[in-house]
Amino acid sequence: MRKPIIVGNWKMNKTMKETKEFMEAVDGVAASDNATYGIGAPYTALATAVAGAKNLIVAAENCHFEDTGAFTGEVSVPMLQEVGVTHCIIGHSERRQMFGDTDETVNKKAKRLIDAGITPILCIGETEAQYDAGETEKVIREQLSGSLANLCPKCVGNMVIAYEPIWAIGTGKSATKEDAQNCCAIVRDQVRVMYGDEAAENVRVQYGGSVKPNNIVEYMACPDIDGALIGGASLKADSFIEIIEKTK
Numbered sequence: 001m002r003k004p005i006i007v008g009n010w011k012m013n014k015t016m017k018e019t020k021e022f023m024e025a026v027d028g029v030a031a032s033d034n035a036t037y038g039i040g041a042p043y044t045a046l047a048t049a050v051a052g053a054k055n056l057i058v059a060a061e062n063c064h065f066e067d068t069g070a071f072t073g074e075v076s077v078p079m080l081q082e083v084g085v086t087h088c089i090i091g092h093s094e095r096r097q098m099f100g101d102t103d104e105t106v107n108k109k110a111k112r113l114i115d116a117g118i119t120p121i122l123c124i125g126e127t128e129a130q131y132d133a134g135e136t137e138k139v140i141r142e143q144l145s146g147s148l149a150n151l152c153p154k155c156v157g158n159m160v161i162a163y164e165p166i167w168a169i170g171t172g173k174s175a176t177k178e179d180a181q182n183c184c185a186i187v188r189d190q191v192r193v194m195y196g197d198e199a200a201e202n203v204r205v206q207y208g209g210s211v212k213p214n215n216i217v218e219y220m221a222c223p224d225i226d227g228a229l230i231g232g233a234s235l236k237a238d239s240f241i242e243i244i245e246k247t248k
């Protein structure tokens, strides 16, 4: 039985002060045996988030795959381990589109995180043009083939994969529950093709893209959707609390 996981992705938002206030407002509400709740925070807010988290899990939003070296501005997995994060988002479409992340570098990041015992939250999803061209399934399978290459079946079973259609991110134009379910089922099937039944049954698949308090319940009712990755609606304590209350 997969335990649902709902994670807020703050992106480049929240100072340490704002993070402390959010954790004080939300962490107590997030206590649940039925689901895991968490937030992804910018590097500068991670220590504050970890300090304030008894119930929420804390994720970084990116990492580098090398441990040390001449990589100005980057943060390594051992550095994240030291801060105490348990999860790390990799391959978000904003990183793929604006910062040059590829399936190959995302795969290296996944490997390094798994070695360190940090759970990757791997993001994939098609552009609007690919959606319009009927290429969604092809894109999902190709991204997963590259990003999940040469991992162990058990490791993949322990991961979280977020299916986020790019056209639904921050637009208010969320996928229908039928489309979201269908695409999350394709994600699971691709994991089955690559790593077998057990990995496919264990991997948790999130939907992301304009998830709000008013649509979270319908997504969570879908058999292949095990959670959500939430941008805008995770920034205000009140709306994230509403999402938690509706799903715990």
Ligand SMILES: O=C[C@H](O)COP(=O)(O)O
Pocket: 009, 092, 164, 168, 169, 170, 171, 172, 208, 209, 210, 211, 229, 230, 231, 232, 233
């Ligand atoms: O990682 C989160 C996604 O980019 C979704 O963002 P959104 O909920 O603001 O559409």
